[in-house]
Amino acid sequence: MKRLSRYRRHKAAGPLLLIFALLAIGTTFSVASATVKESQSVSARSASIDEGKQIFLKGCSSCHGLNAEGGAIAPSLIGVGAASVDFQVGTGRMPMADMSTQAARKAPVYNEEETAALAAYVASLAPGPSIPEESALNYERDGNSAQGGELFRNNCAMCHNFAGQGGALTQGKYAPTLMGVEPKHIYEAMITGPQSMPVFSDKTITPAEKLSLIKWIKAAEAEPNLGGATMGRIGPVTEGLLAWVLGIGLLIGIAVWLTTRAR
Amino acid sequence: MTSTEKRIGNAASFVDERLGAARWVKKSLNKVFPDHWSFMLGEVCMYSFIILLLSGTFLTFWFDPSQRDVIYEGVYEPLKGLKMSAAYASTLDISFEVRGGLLMRQIHHWAANIFMAAIVAHLLRVFFTGAFRKPREFNWILGILLLTLGLVEGLLGYSLPDDLLSGTGLRITSAIIQAIPVVGTYISFFLFGGAFPGVGFIPRIFTLHILIIPGIFLAVITIHVMLVWYQKHTQFPGVGRTENNVVGHPILPVYMAKAGGFFFVVFGIIAFISAVASINPIWLYGPYTPGQISAGSQPDWYMGWLDGLVRMAPPLETHAFGHTISWNILIPAVIVPGIIFTGMALYPFIESWITGDKREHHLLDRPRNVPNRTALGVMSITFVMISLINGGNDILATNFDLSINQIMWFSRIGIFILPPLSFIITKRLCLSLQRADRELLLHGAETGRLLRLPHGEFVEVHAPISPEKAYLLQSHEQLVALEIEDVDGRGVRRPGALKNKLQRRLSKAHAVSVPKVTEQELKEIENH
Known part of the structure; x- marks a missing residue:
């Protein structure tokens, strides 16, 4: 200790100590934070998969099957990935309002957390495209x-x-x-x-x-x-309609007015 | 006489002594035009044509009719750095960088749409009132020619900017040309200078669009109007109007003021629509590349019915001697329009053959008094409307939650069923209206006032109608069927038995009408 303390006032001591301290803090923090995140993430994911499964059983399984295996009226969801669920549920297409031609975009039924849980559950069934x-x-x-x-x-x-x-x-x-x-x-x-x-x-x-x-x-x-x-930005159909209704309509109206006899 | 009057007088005689125009001018200025709103539809056509000439000239100052590749470096960010034709790039520049350019483009395009709509409205007025009858058959044919030219000119016009939509239209045009058996491929190669799209069609279309067709237009419009001038305008029947006079306002000052003012009204309405409503936003479509297409690609409205006919055609093709005949394009895009336009052009002669009427007519028919012609017109409108609906089937499907297949089947079946149905319904309506006219003339107008007679009977009080109205209701001619015998006076069969039979049948159908009120009937009513 004496030998060490002898270099206490050495001119390199300060910078060396600083580097040592920084390394120590950095390593400790990174190790600590990584482990914390990992452990939280794992537990959260399993929790959210469970939650997602519960939502799925209530809201989706009647068509998609109890294990998302699909049925006569709905496809299997095994392997469709989290991105698919996030799109379909996040844009309100699923759950479907009616079984007509195709699922329409509407106000989402599930909030963001529930959607994420559903996505996590479906993603856990088999690998598929993940949410970007x-x-x-x-x-x-x-x-x-x-x-x-x-x-x-x-x-x-x-x-x-x-x-x-x-x-x-x-x-x-x-x-x-x-x-x-x-x-x-x-x-x-x-x-x-x-x-x-x-x-x-x-x-x-x-x-x-x-x-x-x-x-x-x-x-x-x-x-x-x-x-x-723009009349919908759908091309000449609405343009033709306007030419007839507004254009010819106004012109005929004025022609009638011009040829009306003064009373 | 003041010195000013003297000077003007001298100048006038100077001109007159050299041109001899005074008599012609005097006669012309006293010319009379009848007054009716529907007579101004033709004026709308002429005025919108003038607007088209003026706005089109403006556009040629900046338009570059070339398919040379350029890299767009203009102000419109979403297209910056893209390779496109000089035609498309210069149209973008007209839209965004030329002062007033976008407004001028929109005026030109809206005027074209209104021009075509006004032509159709004018044609319908002339048809339904029988204004095409002798001596105006040639002018009717010139009108059909103008309509056809308008269709072609419009198609070429919206093809010029070389955007994605216009290229799609040209692709279909080239396909239609190729569907003509034997010569189609050669004509297409000749027009496009090789395989579609080639590199030469924009300059060619440009020359046709700004020089050749407008030139023909000007010539035909001039003859069309001069014939109206020379043959005099038709008029609706009424008190004091006969086959030998024209009742209306003289050219100066009333008619001239109205017509001149009306030009500015037409210009004002077109400019107003162009200022507030977008048309053909080519910057959104992007430059044309044969590999690309947009959903809902439609032609302008006057081509829409042709597109609809092509869309409803079932996929029929035959292969013979190493050649393919595409009936699915040939029939709807070449044969059917060919029959329709030829039939339209020849209709005045067909009707006069059916009725055997070779006299001149300057008084117009009320549509109800010629039920067969009116029904035929409504039948044609129904045909075109169904085709037009099918032309926009994708737009209708998305906007009204329908299935595109249902609309197609509706059109496929409807195109055969609905026009004849509308013929029958219209003919019945016309006859009912005639019956109502007869009632009105014999018993007067219903007042809605009920009267109870002393013995308890209820009657409605009828008011006599005005003499003008009464005159109008009995001024038309009773239609009569031709009497054509199959055998002549000596009992010998006349030649052309089938033709005679057809003419007799058609004439009988044409003459179906409610008997006119006779003088005797009127007298009886008066004594009643």
């Missing part, structure tokens, strides 16, 4: 809207219309409008292919391209009506 991380959805930073527009016209416009307003499919099915859809849900729809939509895997459209697409859709949503009233 918040950090992987920064489309404003990572996307390119011109490229996104080109991708949109190549892959999406044939069903969702040139401005993402939606369009008709066969037998009463439809591609819904993309206006007002959360970026996370757009992303999930692409990786899971809900209902009539095909899956756009990361090989077909890379994650970066997916962000470009989302950026373009969000830009189209926010775009002001540059030429005046």
Whole structure:
């Protein structure tokens, strides 16, 4: 100890001590925090899987089966992944309001926690696409809207219309409008292919391209009506209607007025 | 005479001595035009055509009719850096960077839509009132020519910006041309300068759209209007109006003031709609690439019925001698429109053959008094409306929660059933209206006032109608069927028995009407 204390006032002692202290604190903290997080996460997950299972049994199993194995009227959910559940439940499509042509977007029935629990439960059945991380959805930073527009016209416009307003499919099915859809849900729809939509895997459209697409859709949503009233951005049908009803209607009205005899 | 008057007088004689125009001007200025709102539909066509010429000229100043590839560097962010044709890029520039450019584009497009709508409305008025009868058959044919030219000109016009929607329209156009047997492929190659899309169609369409077709338009419109001038305008029947006079306002000042003012009204309404409502937002469609398409791709409304006919055609094809004949395109897009337009153009002659009426007509028919023609018109409208509905089947399906397949089947069956049904219903309605006219003339108008007679009977009091109205109700001619014998006076069969039979049948159907009130009947009523 004496020898050690002799170097107490050595000029290198201060910096060395500082480094030692920093290392000690850093290591302790990282080890401690990692273990804490891990243990919390594991327990939370199992808890949320249990919770999700309870919700599933109450709200979903009558169609999808007690073990999510599917049935005559609903598909199996084994292997559809958390992303699928988050999309279907998060956009209100599931649980379905009625068994008609397809599940419509509506106000979600379950809150965020319940949705997450359901997603965790379904994900625990078999591996599948997972919910994209918040950090992987920064489309404003990572996307390119011109490229996104080109991708949109190549892959999406044939069903969702040139401005993402939606369009008709066969037998009463439809591609819904993309206006007002959360970026996370757009992303999930692409990786899971809900209902009539095909899956756009990361090989077909890379994650970066997916962000470009989302950026373009969000830009189209926010775009002001540059030429005046848009009448739905659905092309010439409403334009023709307006030409007849307002245009010819007004002109005939004025022609009648012009040829009315003064009384 | 003041010095000013003298000077003007001198100038006028100077011109008149050289041109001899005074007599013509004097005669023309005293020309009379009858007054009715439906007579102004043709004016709407002419005025919107003038607006189209003016706004179109403005657009040519900046439009670059070229398919040269350019990289877009303009102000519209979502397309920045994309490769596109110079035509599309310059249309974007007109929309966003030329002062007033977007408004001019919208005026041009809205004016085109209203131009076509006004042509159709004008055509319907002329048809339903029988204004196409002798001596105006040629002018009717010129009108059909103008309608056809308008369809083509409109299609070429919305194809010019080279956006995704217009390219889709051209793709379908090239498919329709290719569906014509034997020569179709060659015509398509000739028009597009090779396989679709090629690199030359925009400059070609441009020349047709801004030079050739407007030139033909101007010439035909001039003849059309000059014929109206020369043959005089038709008029509705009424007191003091005969086949030999025209009752109305002289050109100066009343008619001129009204017509001149009406031009500004038409311009004002088109400008108003263009200022508040977007049309053909090409920046949203994106540049045309053959590999891309948008859901709900539709043509402008006047082409929509053709698109609807193609959409409802079942997939019929035959393969013979190494050639494919696509009946599913050939029938709805070439044969049916061909029959419709030829039939329309020839209708004045067909009707005069059926009725055997070769006289001149300057007084118009009230549609109810010619039930067969009116029913035929409504039948045609029904046909086009069903086709038009099917043309927008995808838009209807999404907006009204319907199935696109149901709409298609409705149209497929309806196109055969509903037009004949509407024919029958319209004919019945016309006859009922004639019966009502007869009642009105014989018994007067119902007042809704009930009277109880001393012996307890209730009667409704009828008020006599005005002499003008009474005149109108009995001024039309009674339709009579042609009497065609199969054998002549000596009992020998006349040639063309089948033709005679057809003419007799059609003539009989055409002449179905309620008997007119006779003078004798009126007298009896008066003495009653």
